[in-house]
Amino acid sequence: MAELSAPRGTWDALRRGWAALPVSVRVLIVYVLARVVTTLFFVTADAASGPSSRFGVNPGLAGLATGWDGQWYWYTAVNGYPAELPLTDDGLVAENQWAFMPVYPYLSSAVGLAFGSWPAGAVAVSLAAGYLACLVLYRMLRLRGDDAMAMWAVVFFAAGPLAALFQVAYAESLFLLFLFLALWLVMRRRFGWLYLLVPAMGFTRPGVLAFSLFLALYGIARWFARRRDPLPIREVVHIVALGLIAAFVGFSWQVIAGIVTGDPTAYLATELAWRRNWLPGWSGAFVPFDGFVLGADFWFSTWGLPGWLGIVALVILVAAIAALLLFEPHVKRLGVELRLWAASYVVYLLAVFFPQSSIFRLLVPLSPLWGAVAMPRSPWWRFGVLAVGLLGQWWWIFNMYGLGNTFWQIP
Structure with a gap:
């Protein structure tokens, strides 16, 4: 009996020891272990990188970490933003630094001095x-x-399919930090620090307009629930003011780019330069929600299917997401704030994005939904989700960094 109970006693002791550690230490242990695994995946990607890859033969971990948009952030940090927009041979605005917000590249420069x-x-x-x-x-x-x-949600987040973003030269980690802080403060109804976080978020990467929409929906929800959940005047002022500030910040980069270049369409034209890589010969202007319609037609046509079927699939997808956020029990338990954020961000993506391989990366701001995934207590479920997440991470790193040689292998 003693032999049979010893392993269980040891396991219980380990659990008690784990629970006794400060949260910051437990999260750090999870995060470091996840980064070790990600590094091993990058090592395999480095070994797989060959002459046909964007990175060439054995680019090394540093070469992989600064690939893709990392090169643009680096170039922005060194050269700043152009006063004259570069043009293609067709006279259209070419890819340039105005697509990348300034906080991450310049903060990285300051830290890089050390x-x-x-x-x-x-x-x-x-x-x-x-x-x-x-x-x-x-x-x-x-x-x-x-x-x-x-804690399991943190595990899924730190070791999930897009966890490589934590150790490459992309602005996502910094944006997520600002975003999570902002959402946490709204959930706790402490609005003061948001006056600093909203501009920081807005000048780190695009997405603050989704936060403006979130605050508008949150304010409406609080208004209708005011009889059972009092809504003080000071909170109304904060919600309205912060929503307007987020909208102002969201549009301000377009204004700044227009003033510096003398072209009021500079920012949108720059963003559309990337879209033209997927739609050769296309020279249309930005129209809200047009990107997903074009994308649905593009992908289904590429797969040899009727373009109209892509529109039908898009409608079904949007309806499924709406049903998930409205009715799924685990998602509902996350609370109105995180559900409204998810809805706002999905609407934002539908309005501005052309769906392509980067869609996986752009879905990372929905990471608070990992909480719903982590709610079922079954160890089989939780370890199964972790296994799928790690498999997805390996697939993403191997394709986007190890191979990176075709149109759908762009992170």
């Missing part, structure tokens, strides 16, 4: 911001569930 290089500073910013984002995610979800749910 390391002697911009890439080291950029990866350090991503790593640190990723850990802090995990910590805030735990605190946020702890308001809606128990310790196990919140």
